[in-house]
Amino acid sequence: MPIRNSPKQTDFISRPQIGVGLRKTHYPYLETKPQTSVGWFEAVSENYMDSEGRPLHMLQLIREDYPIALHGVSLSIASAEGVRPEYLKQLKQLKDRIDPFIISDHLCWTGLQNANLHDLLPIPFTDESLRCIIKHVDQVQNALGCHILLENVSTYLQPPDSTYTEWEFLKALAEQSGCRLLFDVNNLYVNAKNHHFDPILFLDAIPTELIGQIHLAGYTDMGTYLFDTHSKPVYPEVWELFSRLIARAPDVPVLVEWDDDIPEFPILEAEAQKARQIWNDHHGRTDTESISTALLSSGA
Amino acid sequence: MGVLTLSQYQQLFSQAAHRGDHESPPVRLTSGITPGGTLSIPDSLEVYRRGFIVRLTESLGEIYESVWWVAGDEEFFRLAKTFILSQPSEAYNLSSYGQEFPDFLQAMPPFPDLPFLPSLARFEWLFKNIFHLSQHESVSPEEIQRITQEGNLQFIFGPSVSLFSAPFAVYDLWKVRGTCHDGQPPVEWDHEQRLLLYKKRDQIFVNELDDVEYMILENLLGGSTLEESLTDTARQYPNLEQEQISKLFQIIFHTGIIHRLSTISEKPGAP
Numbered sequence: 001m002p003i004r005n006s007p008k009q010t011d012f013i014s015r016p017q018i019g020v021g022l023r024k025t026h027y028p029y030l031e032t033k034p035q036t037s038v039g040w041f042e043a044v045s046e047n048y049m050d051s052e053g054r055p056l057h058m059l060q061l062i063r064e065d066y067p068i069a070l071h072g073v074s075l076s077i078a079s080a081e082g083v084r085p086e087y088l089k090q091l092k093q094l095k096d097r098i099d100p101f102i103i104s105d106h107l108c109w110t111g112l113q114n115a116n117l118h119d120l121l122p123i124p125f126t127d128e129s130l131r132c133i134i135k136h137v138d139q140v141q142n143a144l145g146c147h148i149l150l151e152n153v154s155t156y157l158q159p160p161d162s163t164y165t166e167w168e169f170l171k172a173l174a175e176q177s178g179c180r181l182l183f184d185v186n187n188l189y190v191n192a193k194n195h196h197f198d199p200i201l202f203l204d205a206i207p208t209e210l211i212g213q214i215h216l217a218g219y220t221d222m223g224t225y226l227f228d229t230h231s232k233p234v235y236p237e238v239w240e241l242f243s244r245l246i247a248r249a250p251d252v253p254v255l256v257e258w259d260d261d262i263p264e265f266p267i268l269e270a271e272a273q274k275a276r277q278i279w280n281d282h283h284g285r286t287d288t289e290s291i292s293t294a295l296l297s298s299g300a
Numbered sequence: 301m302g303v304l305t306l307s308q309y310q311q312l313f314s315q316a317a318h319r320g321d322h323e324s325p326p327v328r329l330t331s332g333i334t335p336g337g338t339l340s341i342p343d344s345l346e347v348y349r350r351g352f353i354v355r356l357t358e359s360l361g362e363i364y365e366s367v368w369w370v371a372g373d374e375e376f377f378r379l380a381k382t383f384i385l386s387q388p389s390e391a392y393n394l395s396s397y398g399q400e401f402p403d404f405l406q407a408m409p410p411f412p413d414l415p416f417l418p419s420l421a422r423f424e425w426l427f428k429n430i431f432h433l434s435q436h437e438s439v440s441p442e443e444i445q446r447i448t449q450e451g452n453l454q455f456i457f458g459p460s461v462s463l464f465s466a467p468f469a470v471y472d473l474w475k476v477r478g479t480c481h482d483g484q485p486p487v488e489w490d491h492e493q494r495l496l497l498y499k500k501r502d503q504i505f506v507n508e509l510d511d512v513e514y515m516i517l518e519n520l521l522g523g524s525t526l527e528e529s530l531t532d533t534a535r536q537y538p539n540l541e542q543e544q545i546s547k548l549f550q551i552i553f554h555t556g557i558i559h560r561l562s563t564i565s566e567k568p569g570a571p
């Protein structure tokens with residue numbers, strides 16, 4: 001049952017479109033119901049799926065005041081073994097409880113079902129992968145009764161035999177499966193550096209109408225490669241790419257992620273404010289005028 | 301060698317991630333990989349192998365916080381890595397991984413100074429599970445009066461209500477987790493402990509029980525009626541006194557662990 005008297009998708013009309021990731025470090029602060037400048041929260045689905053404990057109660061409490069996006073890490077949509085029915089069942093149950101405006105996961109596999117690595121693992125960009133993922137997207141969307149968003153992930157190697165570039169694959173997937181993309185600008189930048197391509201090529205190749213959400217985060221420079229740690233503020237190079245993207249995608253909800261070395265909530269809010277400022281610079285609207293038409297038409 | 305199918309690639313990748321420190325990743329995989337940044341091919345795979353071990357170790361460390369505290373970083377990381385590489389995760393949710401860790405500790409060569417480690421781990425797994433269970437409404441004070449009049453009542457406890465017993469004082473150890481110690485925790489742990497755990501107001505409560513209380517509650521949780529439970533306990537403890545029973549009932553009422561009362565005819569399978 002959806003929570004009664006909670007903000008619905010349409011409340012985005014009067015809300016700023018920048019959200020932040022919901023993390024348990026901030027529960028005690030958020031429990032006091034402070035006034036915040038964030039428009040919505042993104043919750044990691046798995047933290048609330050198999051639990052009747054405090055995390056779920058916190059999510060329900062926050063849902064009373066904010067729209068929620070559910071962002072999973074365990075769907076393993078690109079697994080050759082398929083998507084686990086028990087996972088879908090639990091996710092559907094959480095969806096019915098929380099009434100999220102977006103459900104997303106990653107374009108990756110996470111390990112074998114009997115040997116899960118619990119990581120966002122790279123896939124070969126081949127026709128076989130594409131067919132496999134399209135089939136799974138269809139299955140997931142039917143089970144959940146809504147569209148899903150899939151996120152481009154940071155990778156540290158390229159698997160054998162790819163015949164598509166990452167951006168060609170993402171575009172083909174979204175066009176052919178009916179899912180939309182969660183465009184992580186940090187992951188794009190990390191991959192551009194790790195795999196030696198021009199990020200603008202990727203950025204400009206994805207049509208705006210395929211993008212359902214944007215992620216921003218900070219990486220760590222490991223010396224020999226960039227690592228997607230979500231432990232730092234967003235880097236200037238990533239802000240620049242974001243600025244270029246948001247210029248043509250004014251209605252897409254934006255989220256700032258911070259998962260390690262998590263700062264106090266006001267610092268996270270300040271990072272979200274930077275995103276809003278860039279958005280304002282391009283579109284000149286005030287915070288409260290931002291209308292997420294993309295969301296409203298997505299049916300998610 | 302031909303193109304790998306998606307399934308073949310994923311099998312090989314999994315093998316590479318689960319390999320031991322001195323084993324090489326499968327050539328069939330490495331021959332086709334393009335490493336990121338300025339990494340070598342093995343190092344690019346090692347990013348994922350290391351990440352996997354670190355991630356699962358962190359998850360075990362969160363669940364088995366006291367085991368980690370008492371064993372120390374070096375020993376806990378060694379144990380966790382051995383466990384992770386020998387016990388692949390079948391869970392989709394990382395927080396469900398590690399149920400077999402107490403048995404793994406039990407099967408390890410004994411820890412002469414820390415013989416309580418497997419029991420402590422068992423306690424922590426139970427504690428984690430209770431954290432995620434739902435809470436119940438306690439039976440009303442009026443309803444509970446039926447206990448004094450009807451002997452053939454079955455007690456239906458809340459889903460979080462659990463009993464735990466160990467040959468060591470694991471709850472005392474758990475309570476002092478995080479404090480400084482030089483190999484031996486600062487608490488008297490070498491005695492048995494019987495515990496009642498339950499959840500209320502999003503918090504987990506732990507009550508220490510004596511043998512008799514534990515046995516009666518164990519019977520009640522197993523579905524025996526109060527009459528059956530007391531008879532059974534009196535057989536093992538012929539000197540069972542009314543005072544002991546009264547004390548247990550004070551605990552039961554005070555904790556609110558009963559969700560509802562059911563007459564014996566409602567027992568599953570009963571006509």
Ligand SMILES: [Fe+2]
Nearest residue numbers: 151184215257
């Ligand atoms: Fe992301």
